[in-house]
Amino acid sequence: MQSRRAIASPGPLGQNDRRRQCGVPGVIELDRVAYSYGGGELFSDLSLALGPGTFHFLTGPSGAGKTTLLKLCYAELRPTAGQVRLFGEEVRAMDRDRVALARRRIGVVHQDCQFLDHLPLKENVALPLTVSGRGGAEDEDLAALLSWVGLSRQAEQLPPELSGGERQRAALARAIILSPDVILADEPTGNIDWEMSQRLLALLVELNRMGKAVLVATHDLQLIRAAKAQVQARVLRLKDRRLVAAGADL
Amino acid sequence: MSVAGRVGDLVKGDPHADRVVPPTGFTARLTVFTSAAMAFLAVFALALSMATGRLADRWAEELARSSTLRISAPEGQVAAQTAAALRVLETTPGIASARALPVEETRALLEPWFGPDLPVEALPIPQLIEVVETGEGYDATGLRARLQAEVPGAVLDDHTRWRDPLVDAASRLRTLGLTALLLIAGATAAMITLAAQAALAANDQVIRVLRLVGAKDSYIARAFVRRFTMRALAGAAAGTVLGMAAIWLLPDADPAGGFLTGLGFRGAGWLWPLLIPLLAALVAFAATRFAALRSLGERS
Numbered sequence A: 001m002q003s004r005r006a007i008a009s010p011g012p013l014g015q016n017d018r019r020r021q022c023g024v025p026g027v028i029e030l031d032r033v034a035y036s037y038g039g040g041e042l043f044s045d046l047s048l049a050l051g052p053g054t055f056h057f058l059t060g061p062s063g064a065g066k067t068t069l070l071k072l073c074y075a076e077l078r079p080t081a082g083q084v085r086l087f088g089e090e091v092r093a094m095d096r097d098r099v100a101l102a103r104r105r106i107g108v109v110h111q112d113c114q115f116l117d118h119l120p121l122k123e124n125v126a127l128p129l130t131v132s133g134r135g136g137a138e139d140e141d142l143a144a145l146l147s148w149v150g151l152s153r154q155a156e157q158l159p160p161e162l163s164g165g166e167r168q169r170a171a172l173a174r175a176i177i178l179s180p181d182v183i184l185a186d187e188p189t190g191n192i193d194w195e196m197s198q199r200l201l202a203l204l205v206e207l208n209r210m211g212k213a214v215l216v217a218t219h220d221l222q223l224i225r226a227a228k229a230q231v232q233a234r235v236l237r238l239k240d241r242r243l244v245a246a247g248a249d250l
Numbered sequence B: 001m002s003v004a005g006r007v008g009d010l011v012k013g014d015p016h017a018d019r020v021v022p023p024t025g026f027t028a029r030l031t032v033f034t035s036a037a038m039a040f041l042a043v044f045a046l047a048l049s050m051a052t053g054r055l056a057d058r059w060a061e062e063l064a065r066s067s068t069l070r071i072s073a074p075e076g077q078v079a080a081q082t083a084a085a086l087r088v089l090e091t092t093p094g095i096a097s098a099r100a101l102p103v104e105e106t107r108a109l110l111e112p113w114f115g116p117d118l119p120v121e122a123l124p125i126p127q128l129i130e131v132v133e134t135g136e137g138y139d140a141t142g143l144r145a146r147l148q149a150e151v152p153g154a155v156l157d158d159h160t161r162w163r164d165p166l167v168d169a170a171s172r173l174r175t176l177g178l179t180a181l182l183l184i185a186g187a188t189a190a191m192i193t194l195a196a197q198a199a200l201a202a203n204d205q206v207i208r209v210l211r212l213v214g215a216k217d218s219y220i221a222r223a224f225v226r227r228f229t230m231r232a233l234a235g236a237a238a239g240t241v242l243g244m245a246a247i248w249l250l251p252d253a254d255p256a257g258g259f260l261t262g263l264g265f266r267g268a269g270w271l272w273p274l275l276i277p278l279l280a281a282l283v284a285f286a287a288t289r290f291a292a293l294r295s296l297g298e299r300s
């Protein structure tokens, strides 16, 4: 697995790992947060801290608010009550530039992927590099990353030409290309087969071992079980407007 | 970063950054066309204000320096009165020279109006004396009084009566030309703002994705600003070249009327219209930047 090492080792894509690994207190903190889209409250009085090196799963019935909770974590939404802190900074006090800088340290795999449909896959994956002014990725690094998620052949294809699973793998590649401090993944294994989801999990576990905080929202109990064999993962359940630790059966 | 550095970056561009916003054929063509049309008009407005400026200067200067003395007398007395008038003029301070126009010159003056076959001798045409002033000028009232006493058939026309309104009209035309230039710049800014807003609205999802991956407003704005600036520059350059060519091809009006001037540029004046594309780019830059930052601020 030579290509895998290219991603995990400090290189152009990972040069800040060591510095960031130590000394960041709560990477993302939600403090007594409530949120409502205008109707009733989706959840209230919800607290959660993602520290460096932690691994969390977030489960709960469809419509419980998992995606909403993740959106609060990357400041796409602002809480209706309570506080959200990103890297120690209160979200409400951050202007758009600060939010942009914080998002470069948070890799997100969106449930609906969010690609630029006019750009080929490899440029979509390199987009965080492009917008942060670091130009495109080094070709070998990008090739290594794409080959790790099994998308070397699709590098030149446009996102609408990809299968659901290919899009999700591409989304993960884009989420980690800046070597972020946190990885938030919303149903990352929704459309992919068992073998590929194991590879994806292995990548997340490896990133976690490098000190990154990982939060995965998923319905996939098998995935959670497989993960618990490899890392110390906390499983949280969003139910009846509350966040609770899941039962011991998981 | 220095202004020059930023302009350099804007012109060079970042090939990656340029691609993040998909090309939009319609607003692109709209901007190029608008800038070209506006630049074409601007060349004419500029030519108008420069030509009228020249005209005003020339009329003010040349007509101020010359006057005409007209002698209308019964046939037998014309020669005697002309000689008397010339004597008066020679002794008037402030007059550099006075010259009775020979028949051929009078005929040449009338030719544009009556045609070449005019029998000047058969017509009761007054004798004209051309008077050229020195820099200080002469006292017109005093001269008129002396002429009345010594040369009863002489009428002094010092041109002020019709020169002043002409000079006035010319300088107003120049002001109108400059106003037209300002209006053209304003209309260009308005149209480019609209096109930029349309492009921003059409790329709503692109902007959303760029923000999700950590793009700052300034980065997103730059992608649009650069595009519109380059389009305005290209369009305006084409329009300016066409406008200058059209003016170059205008028939030359100079020989026809002694003090008229063609609607064109003279000498170094041809360099002025070259500023139009740069100004158009500047206007597009400011308008798109304003539109982009405002619309990005609104959608947060």
Ligand SMILES: Nc1ncnc2c1ncn2[C@@H]1O[C@H](COP(=O)(O)OP(=O)(O)OP(=O)(O)O)[C@@H](O)[C@H]1O
Pocket (backbone or CB within 6 Å): A037, A042, A060, A061, A062, A063, A064, A065, A066, A067, A068, A069, A111
């Ligand atoms: N933009 C929105 N405006 C109004 N209501 C919304 C909006 N987005 C989500 N909701 C509602 O909020 C609730 C939570 O949605 P959310 O997407 O967070 O659920 P989820 O737990 O991620 O569900 P799933 O497992 O199906 O992805 C849903 O009832 C949804 O209809």
Ligand SMILES: [Mg+2]
Pocket (backbone or CB within 6 Å): A066, A067, A068, A111, A186
């Ligand atoms: Mg969801």
